[in-house]
Amino acid sequence: MSPPAANAVRDRLRIAIQKSGRLGDPSRALLTACGLDWRESRDRLFCYGETLPVDLLLVRDDDIPGLLADGVCDLGIVGRNVLAEQAAERAQAGAPAVAAELRALGFGGCRLDIAVPEDWDWQGPEQLRGCRIASSYPQLLRRWLAGEGIDAEVVMLSGSVEIAPRLGQADAVCDLVSSGATLAANQLKPVLTLLRSEAVLAGPVRPFTDARAALMQTLLRRMDGVMRLRHSRLLLFQAERGAMARLIELLPDAEPPTVLQVDGADTLALQALCHGAMTWQRLEDLRHAGARGLMVLPVERTLA
Numbered sequence: 256m257s258p259p260a261a262n263a264v265r266d267r268l269r270i271a272i273q274k275s276g277r278l279g280d281p282s283r284a285l286l287t288a289c290g291l292d293w294r295e296s297r298d299r300l301f302c303y304g305e306t307l308p309v310d311l312l313l314v315r316d317d318d319i320p321g322l323l324a325d326g327v328c329d330l331g332i333v334g335r336n337v338l339a340e341q342a343a344e345r346a347q348a349g350a351p352a353v354a355a356e357l358r359a360l361g362f363g364g365c366r367l368d369i370a371v372p373e374d375w376d377w378q379g380p381e382q383l384r385g386c387r388i389a390s391s392y393p394q395l396l397r398r399w400l401a402g403e404g405i406d407a408e409v410v411m412l413s414g415s416v417e418i419a420p421r422l423g424q425a426d427a428v429c430d431l432v433s434s435g436a437t438l439a440a441n442q443l444k445p446v447l448t449l450l451r452s453e454a455v456l457a458g459p460v461r462p463f464t465d466a467r468a469a470l471m472q473t474l475l476r477r478m479d480g481v482m483r484l485r486h487s488r489l490l491l492f493q494a495e496r497g498a499m500a501r502l503i504e505l506l507p508d509a510e511p512p513t514v515l516q517v518d519g520a521d522t523l524a525l526q527a528l529c530h531g532a533m534t535w536q537r538l539e540d541l542r543h544a545g546a547r548g549l550m551v552l553p554v555e556r557t558l559a
């Protein structure tokens with residue numbers, strides 16, 4: 256691995272992803288679906304790209320915006336919450352933005368919420384005036400408070416934020432929520448959402464001018480193809496000619512289907528790419544309307 260160099264001209268692309276944790280596996284799965292694979296290094300912190308000159312850096316998620324800022328990596332997969340917090344920190348310090356959200360990736364969904372003790376009679380943000388609010392996202396919280404014109408104290412905690420009210424360290428919290436189980440376990444209730452987050456592909460604000468430009472376009476094109484088909488399935492079935500129009504009505508999420516004649520005149524076979532969830536209920540509805548030999552096939556990739 257060559258030494259880090261901001262603004263260096265490079266002919267390989269470097270992508271940082273979370274080494275472990277919530278985003279590690281889905282990030283790797285997405286890149287694998289885009290046709291990338293790597294020769295693992297022994298410590299597995301740097302993986303050398305084999306099929307394309309695209310290398311992986313495996314890091315703590317909080318380090319990804321800084322690695323992008325320093326030019327150590329070119330792209331990163333990170334929660335919008337982390338990207339936005341560090342962007343707010345740079346803005347606060349008067350530093351220019353260095354990383355932009357290029358794509359939302361559809362996994363790692365969560366919210367950055369303000370939560371208060373369950374026994375509070377919540378009337379609105381004004382109630383937070385003069386309160387102590389514990390958070391791992393001090394910049395996003397301060398920016399929101401300033402926007403609302405609320406003077407409150409921000410208590411920075413790097414983890415286990417939800418316990419702060421019970422320990423007397425804070426009156427309310429501002430933390431990530433997905434199922435809500437952690438809030439409930441700590442007798443807290445969510446009252447406001449500051450940010451809706453998911454994993455995003457972060458990259459440079461200005462386009463590359465070297466070989467990385469074409470590599471990034473290739474990767475983005477493949478990623479768009481993978482994401483477009485993420486919930487898509489190929490549906491196959493046969494039906495009598497007279498039932499086909501009604502069956503097609505049941506597929507509003509399908510691309511224009513291919514319909515072929517199977518034998519003689521009356522049996523037709525349909526093949527359609529459907530973009531909505533192909534649930535058991537939908538299959539049963541199709542069967543009820545005359546479809547036979549129903550098959551649902553995964554779709555791996557597409558190239559427009």
Ligand SMILES: Nc1ncnc2c1ncn2[C@@H]1O[C@H](COP(=O)(O)OP(=O)(O)OP(=O)(O)O)[C@@H](O)[C@H]1O
Nearest residue numbers: 273276277278315316317334363364365431432433
């Ligand atoms: N319930 C959740 N709690 C926290 N983060 C979530 C949740 N659901 C999704 N996420 C997303 O997953 C990201 C990574 O969360 P994780 O808990 O793995 O981070 P971490 O403990 O900071 O990991 P690391 O060791 O890499 O620093 C979060 O920044 C957020 O974008």
Ligand SMILES: O=P(O)(O)OC[C@H]1O[C@H](OP(=O)(O)OP(=O)(O)O)[C@H](O)[C@@H]1O
Nearest residue numbers: 414415416431432433434435436437438
């Ligand atoms: O709404 P829920 O599904 O309960 O998830 C939310 C919790 O998950 C995260 O914590 P994590 O488990 O990563 O531990 P942490 O305290 O180390 O951040 C987050 O900080 C919340 O505490």
Ligand SMILES: [Mg+2]
Nearest residue numbers: 315316317318
């Ligand atoms: Mg982290």
